[in-house]
Amino acid sequence: MIVAEQKSLEEMKALISDAEKVLVLGCGTCVTVCFAGGEKETMIASSSLRMATKLDGKDIKIEHATVQRQCEWEYLDQVADQIKDADVVLSLGCGIGVQAIVERFPESWVVPGLNTTFLGLPSEQGVWVERCAACGECVLDITGGICPIARCSKSLMNGPCGGSEDGHCEIDKDVECAWQLIYDRLAAKGKLDSILKLQPPKDWSSSRDGGPRKIVRPDLRFINEELEE
Numbered sequence: 108m109i110v111a112e113q114k115s116l117e118e119m120k121a122l123i124s125d126a127e128k129v130l131v132l133g134c135g136t137c138v139t140v141c142f143a144g145g146e147k148e149t150m151i152a153s154s155s156l157r158m159a160t161k162l163d164g165k166d167i168k169i170e171h172a173t174v175q176r177q178c179e180w181e182y183l184d185q186v187a188d189q190i191k192d193a194d195v196v197l198s199l200g201c202g203i204g205v206q207a208i209v210e211r212f213p214e215s216w217v218v219p220g221l222n223t224t225f226l227g228l229p230s231e232q233g234v235w236v237e238r239c240a241a242c243g244e245c246v247l248d249i250t251g252g253i254c255p256i257a258r259c260s261k262s263l264m265n266g267p268c269g270g271s272e273d274g275h276c277e278i279d280k281d282v283e284c285a286w287q288l289i290y291d292r293l294a295a296k297g298k299l300d301s302i303l304k305l306q307p308p309k310d311w312s313s314s315r316d317g318g319p320r321k322i323v324r325p326d327l328r329f330i331n332e333e334l335e336e
C-alpha cells in the first residue's frame with residue numbers, strides 16, 4: 108500500500124489561507140488504511156481547519172467529502188460539483204490522488220494535505236515500514252523475497268557492505284541489514300547459490316531514472332475498444 112502522513116494543521120492552514128471555499132477531500136483506500144486521509148481523518152481535519160481559521164478571524168467555508176479512490180476518475184466524478192465549487196481542494200489522498208484531480212478538473216486549484224512517503228506495510232500497531240521502491244524490475248526471486256532496493260540503505264545488488272554489524276545497518280542500529288536478512292533466509296531455505304553469483308549492475312532505466320513510467324496492456328485496451336463499439 109501507499110503510505111502517507113498528514114501535514115501539520117499549520118501547514119494545511121497556510122495552503123488554504125487565500126480561499127473562501129475549501130473542499131477537504133479524503134480517499135477511502137491506501138491512506139485510509141494508514142490513518143492519514145480516510146473518512147474519519149478527513150472529517151477531523153476539516154473540523155480542525157474550520158476552528159483554526161475561525162480563531163484567526165477568517166471566514167472560510169470548509170466542506171469535506173471522501174471518495175473510494177482519488178486515483179480513479181469515476182470516483183472523482185461523484186463529487187465533481189463540490190470540486191468545481193471550491194476555490195481550493197485540499198486533497199488528503201496520496202500524490203497520485205492530487206494529480207488525478209488536477210488532470211480531471213484542470214480549472215480547480217488542488218493542494219496536498221498529505222506527504223506521500225513510501226510503499227510499505229503495517230508491521231505492528233501504529234508502525235508502517237517501507238518494502239518496495241517500485242524499481243520496475245523485481246529481483247525478489249533472487250533475494251528470497253526481501254527487497255535489496257527498498258530495504259538496503261545503499262540499494263546494493265551484491266551485499267552486504269562492510270558496514271553490516273551483528274545484523275544491523277551502519278546507518279542506524281535500529282535498522283536491520285537487508286543483506287543479513289537475505290542471507291539468513293536463503294541459508295534457511297538452502298538457496299544460498301542464488302546470491303553467490305555476482306549480480307550485474309541494476310538496469311535503472313526501468314526505474315525513475317528512465318523518466319515517468321507507463322504500462323500499456325493491449326489486451327485490456329482491445330476489450331475496452333470492443334465494449335465501446
Ligand code: SF4
Binds near residue numbers: 238
Ligand atoms: S526489487 Fe524492485 S519491484 Fe521488487 S520489491 Fe524491490 S523495489 Fe519493489
Ligand code: SF4
Binds near residue numbers: 268276277
Ligand atoms: S549494512 Fe546492510 S543494509 Fe546497510 S547499507 Fe550495508 S548491506 Fe545495506
